[in-house]
Amino acid sequence: MELRLLRYFLTIAEEGTISQAALVLHITQPTLSRQLRLLEEELDAALFERSGNHLVLTDAGLFLQDRAREILALTDDTAHDFAQRRQELFAGKINIGCVEADNSDTLAMLLEEMIADYPAVSFEVFTGTSDIIQDRLDKGLEDLAILLEPVATEKYHTLRLPRLERWGLATAAASFLAQKTAITASDLIGIPLMMPGRASVQKLLGDWLEGDVGTLNVIGNHNLIFNALPLIENQTASALTIEGALGRYQSDAIRFIPLTPALATHCVLVWRQGRVLTPVAQELLRRFQEAFGGHASKA
Template sequence: MELRVLRYFLVIAEEGSISRASEVLHTTQPTLSRQIKELEEELGAGLFIREKRKMVLTKAGMYLKDRAQEILSLSDKTTQEFINQRKQLFSGHISIGCVEADNSDTLSMILEEFIADYPEVTFSIFSGTGEDIIDKLDGGLLDVGVLLKPISTEKYEYVSFPMHEKWGVLVETSSFLAQKNDLEPKDLKGVPLLAPVRKDVQKKFANWMEQEVDDLTITGDYNLIFNVFSLVENKVASALTIEGAIAHRQTENLRFIPLHPPLETQCVFAWRKNIMFSPVVQELIKRMNDAFRA
């Protein structure tokens, strides 16, 4: 005996007509007739006396009506209690670390939906380098983080965002490099560069250049690209960066030029292994897994 069929039965009993009940329930008359017939067969008793213009409950039908109301009331009450418990459960705070990248927009979209579903949840976002975020993840100061690959699989679980981040060089518009549509390794030989502080990023770039890291002309390194803009504008050096980090910040004096052949990386949403997170953090991780796990 299904709850759905009991609801059908109660509406028919209330309306006194299968045709009117079908309008209320937005289903067809044959469907309701079939469901009631199967219910009568299951119970071994007739539930309605079918008169010309009205369906009247039999004695068995009146008994079932009372019991069905009790059953559905208990079902609705139980469902509501779980909803109330869920609302209570999903209130809390999430601490999120995020590197400068295009995929921060992806995080924003997920958070928008999450907060709409759980308005009592609050969050804080820490912007920094991958090293800063990893340090805070390891120290328990952040729950989750958006990082650029590569990332340690020994300490972290993660899902990869589908959008790839494109590497290039931020140059001052009067630079000879600014006249090019893309930059090949030969174009950057001996060019003073400001590079991200992460050694694995510098190594990735060195491999693309077919050089050793020590042979690169790195004038300085940086953690946040914002601090580099004035250095590039004043022609101290050009800056190796991903396009997403500067997409909404370029000025008329600066230009981003992609590398060719393309050098790309992915962002990941990462969290520490073997940690008992709060229910609200677990739910956010589940949503990220559902959205992006291949």
């Protein structure tokens, strides 16, 4: 499968018509139609179906769209990395995945220092849950990542960050729970709850409960807390989360109440074993190691 065909396919998907895509790509419409037909024959699947005057993606097309974006992003980053090696050491780009947590401030601080020292360096920060970021790290789309424990780190070098992430309940300020200074397991019985969707986090919370999260009234899951905020404010549900994820989202309408007994986890900086880091990624890693404990470990 040629990268050129994937770029043609993504352009058609973005523009919605062969004619408009051909204009953007500076090729003739018959040529583009023929190239799309060759791609569909190669994959043995229809990628578009007609809806009025526009083309819309089929299920196979949606699947290919995600893969094509990943492939082309990885291709572009690889080409960029090789070009970077031909330039001066600190004139490149670093890709970093980071969870929503207090340790996001740690990343911001070290990036700020590095950019001040090397203005030619650029960066891209991807925010997501640990499982999504791990998938991107495995595909080579991220150089380094900050993940929230518990995570499986057998494939990675790790550096545990010292700042603890405190677990608690995000609830509406108007809720009766907002008057409490700490939340016990019994406080959660019967109230509508949202909780993180990651299985490892649900086990962590289940251990804290000394039972099973299935005993709770969980009406929904969340990954990033932002989209859960309106549901919390409207008292549809309260959400189990870390305080750092709520961060600057806290307002007069929402309160964070820590769990008791206290539950806290660490974040870890990780990077793939056996993968050669770019010079700028190595420099950022060196700064993390210098600030937080020297040498990496293997899980």
